[in-house]
Amino acid sequence: MNRSDVLIIGAGPTGLVLALWLSKLGVQVRIIDRTSAPGTTSRALAVQARTLELYRQLDLSEAIVQNGHRVAAANFWVKGEAVARLPLSKIGEGLTPYSFMEIFPQDAHEKLLIERLERFGVRVERNTELERFKETGDGITAQLRLPDGQQQTFEASYLAGCDGARSIVRKTLDADFPGGTYQQIFYVADVQASGPTFNGELHVDLDQADFLAVFPLASEGHARLIGTVRDERADHPETLRFEDVSHHAIEHLNVQVEHVNWFSTYRVHHRVAEFFRSGRAFLLGDAAHVHSPVGGQGMNTGIGDAINLAWKLAAVLNGRAKDKLLDSYETERIAFARRLVSTTDRVFSFVTAEGKVADLLRTRLAPFLIPKMASLEAGREFLFRTVSQITLNYRGMPLSEGVAGHVHGGDRLPWAHDDEGDNFEPLRNPVWQVHVYGDTSDEMIAWCNEHQLPLHVFDWRPAFEEAGLARNGFYLLRPDTYVAIADNSADPKVIERYLRDHGIRAFFG
Incomplete structure (x- = not known):
């Protein structure tokens, strides 16, 4: 064929x-x-x-989730001591069924x-x-x-x-492919090791411009070290071995490496195609x-x-x-x-910047601010929403229309849950569908049946209001679970017009 x-x-x-x-x-x-085979020296973890x-x-x-590792906290180290701890096990609680960091x-x-x-x-x-x-x-x-x-x-x-x-x-x-290349050489080492940083949590050294992070894996004593290499060592990355990288940060984190399973170096770029x-x-x-x-x-x-x-x-x-x-x-x-x-790019530049001012910001200001942020629910929620990509939206783009409650066309549908269940269960099926929270019209029910468009009507509950969903309006959801239309009416003609405008002839499932 x-x-x-x-x-x-x-x-x-x-x-x-x-x-x-x-x-x-x-x-x-x-x-x-x-x-000839899948990669074995990968660096993507989360x-x-x-x-x-x-x-x-x-x-x-x-x-x-069953085969990975759930990270309970991120720890930040300065001069060989843990100076701040950011709990991660429930950092996104109430926002998603997956309110944690998964490795x-x-x-x-x-x-x-x-x-x-x-x-x-x-x-x-x-x-x-x-x-x-x-x-x-x-x-x-x-x-x-x-x-x-x-x-x-x-x-x-x-x-x-x-x-x-x-x-x-x-x-x-x-x-x-405009952009640039960071001057640092990165390395990733898959190791068996021991020490206080091998407690199943994430550990990051803020002390040196030679960045190092310890990412825990599922098996005990097993982790990935991701760090940077500077100065003359970076001139010939192809010849570098684990023994050649800076051990200052490794020693600061009290890592006792017992065995290196594999080691790899690479350069990092920041580019977006035209x-x-x-x-x-x-x-x-x-x-x-x-x-x-x-x-x-x-x-x-x-x-x-x-x-x-x-x-x-x-x-x-x-x-x-x-x-x-x-x-x-x-x-x-x-x-x-x-x-x-x-x-x-901005965050990486801060983490790896050299000089007295940069060192002061990392070793004094960051350890002070991280616990403050961790103590505030709004701070934890902002961090989680950003890193987890649940705030990614397509607002103001061609396939996104309307506003209902706090939800705009183009938003990820908010997760709403209570003892009676949640609104994400129907999303397991990658098809167009309509969600109504409260009541809808006979016309909407008849139109959805006629066009074989799944319609899910949820009895109104406080959980939906807390999630920012509108009562008695409707949300047309795309197969990738983003909101195509958010509308306060119960009028199927809104959906008909949307289909016509965007050249969508029928739904599929």
Whole structure:
């Protein structure tokens, strides 16, 4: 078979999630990767709450929470002493079913995604490389290099570039990749070790410009060390060994390394591609945006790209939406990527800045402010909302309309729960649906039945008011659980107009 609906280049988390969601929605995919095997020296660790919420649609969340590690607190160290502790076990309590920090390393993550993808009969084709491609009116024609060295011509309706920071897809599209590269060399070491920082919590050294963080893993005494390398040592990163990196920070955190399982170095860039879509080709994940590892945002943002694009591709390929729906992928995701790169750049610059003033800010001001913030519910909530990506929204963008209660079109639907249940259960199914909190009209019920649009009417309860939801209005939800329409009426004509304006012909499920 030399044709599929979507050809996916790159089998990291972004490409795998895109393949999974498309397969779930009945789209035929082919996914290739130039490497011979999944990576084993990954540096992405955190799975954010918003990712876990969306992963419920493929029954992935429970597996990650069961096999990962829930971090109880973040500790900050200065001059060999722990000076501040930020509790994390319930930092987002009441905001999401996943009100904690979850560590699940990228290598284990990829293995899980590959296993789930194979259940759909799709296997990653290894040692297979994209050499070039061109758009041919009604599709993409790609030239592939197969494992045996032979060339193959392959056709697809669309092509997704999930092939990392050195993306051949991005280069073929001639998309600029403006930004820069941090001067530091990063290293990641997977170690068995002991000491006070191996208590299952996150530990960060604020004392030195040589940044170091200890990320706990599920098994006892097992952690990932992520740090920076400076001065002349950074000139030849390819020759560096663990023994060559600065041990000042390691000693400050009282880490006694017993065994290094593996060690890797890398440079970090902060860049966003000029565009994310060109005709029938798309850029996702690191092919579209790269940034510092501060906050554990990179992998989660790529996964968000994949989920955003998947339902739109499925709608177009299944004949239920016009091609113009795909323009919203770039509009929604590029804005977030630019904000994220700017934010992580500022935080990273603060953490790694050199000089007396920078040292004073890190060692004196930060330890003072962190406990203050941790003691205030508003401070903890702001931090969690930002890092967990639950505040990511598409307000003011083409697919987002209206306001009802405190919820705007483009918002993530707020989580509301009490002893009677929660409003997220219907979201497990990645389909368009309508939520009503209170009562609705006979016309709305009849219209939804006629158009086979799932309608969920919840009896009004205090939990809904506390979450900021409007009584007796309605929310039209996209398959990725963001609010398309927030409206105080019970008029189905509002939905009809929305469908017509956006070229969506019918719902799918």
